[in-house]
Amino acid sequence: MTNVLDIINASVPGRLTDVSLRLGSGTMAGLVGPNGSGKSTLLQVASGLLPASGEVRWGGQQLPHIPILERGRRTAWVPQEARFEFGFTVRSVVAQGRYAHGDDNQGVDEALARLDLTALADRPVNHLSGGERQRVLLARAIATGAPLQLWDEPLAALDPRHALEILLLGNKHTRAGGTLLFSLHDLRMAYILDIVVVLHKGRLRAAGVPSKVLTPDLLLEVFGVRSEITPSLSFALP
Numbered sequence: 331m332t333n334v335l336d337i338i339n340a341s342v343p344g345r346l347t348d349v350s351l352r353l354g355s356g357t358m359a360g361l362v363g364p365n366g367s368g369k370s371t372l373l374q375v376a377s378g379l380l381p382a383s384g385e386v387r388w389g390g391q392q393l394p395h396i397p398i399l400e401r402g403r404r405t406a407w408v409p410q411e412a413r414f415e416f417g418f419t420v421r422s423v424v425a426q427g428r429y430a431h432g433d434d435n436q437g438v439d440e441a442l443a444r445l446d447l448t449a450l451a452d453r454p455v456n457h458l459s460g461g462e463r464q465r466v467l468l469a470r471a472i473a474t475g476a477p478l479q480l481w482d483e484p485l486a487a488l489d490p491r492h493a494l495e496i497l498l499l500g501n502k503h504t505r506a507g508g509t510l511l512f513s514l515h516d517l518r519m520a521y522i523l524d525i526v527v528v529l530h531k532g533r534l535r536a537a538g539v540p541s542k543v544l545t546p547d548l549l550l551e552v553f554g555v556r557s558e559i560t561p562s563l564s565f566a567l568p
């Protein structure tokens with residue numbers, strides 16, 4: 331079966347070295363690694379935002395051969411920092427996710443509701459809290475309807491309930507056949523992932539099922555911590 335995402339021997343000088351990664355449909359993959367290990371770089375390479383040597387393919391097609399608008403329909407990117415220069419309304423920023431679909435506004439209200447933003451829809455985005463701005467970017471990504479979702483630290487600014495909702499949203503997306511690759515620091519959330527990808531000093535150190543990959547030896551070597559992974563996110567939505 332054709333992979334949704336193929337990264338083949340990707341390198342970015344000083345940032346990423348010879349990384350290869352393949353993800354199929356229906357996969358929820360988490361990207362972990364210490365600060366500066368290359369997570370954002372890899373996500374930017376995967377999304378086509380950052381040129382790299384090697385190759386990136388979406389659905390088996392080499393990225394340079396995919397027209398820009400088509401890319402916007404197939405992939406959504408959520409940056410690490412939710413900063414907005416202008417005071418566009420929340421609704422209009424989420425609706426930007428439909429640009430590659432001719433600004434049809436389809437699914438915008440649903441994305442607002444899914445990210446708990448309906449009550450904020452008419453507020454200017456530059457008057458929101460950090461976590462609210464993060465949810466606006468996620469809503470815009472969801473509104474694209476793109477099967478390949480690439481999110482850079484989507485949980486970093488979120489409170490426990492919203493973080494859990496995002497994980498469930500990602501889970502729903504992948505159970506419906508989509509693919510999600512996102513970076514995270516809280517390894518306690520790894521239990522929900524199908525695959526965990528570990529970067530260390532710009533290189534891919536390991537990739538696979540979390541329970542097999544996140545061993546105490548690897549955690550000590552890569553993160554310099556003595557630890558043990560147990561399913562620990564013990565709260566749930568009411």
Ligand SMILES: Nc1ncnc2c1ncn2[C@@H]1O[C@H](COP(=O)(O)OP(=O)(O)OP(=O)(O)O)[C@@H](O)[C@H]1O
Nearest residue numbers: 344345346363364365366367368369370371372410
């Ligand atoms: N714009 C840039 N130009 C040059 N080097 C960069 C740039 N952005 C990041 N780097 C370097 O590339 C390496 C990987 O950075 P990257 O942001 O991908 O790491 P990360 O794993 O996402 O880190 P964090 O967990 O801190 O977000 C680091 O050494 C960093 O200093």
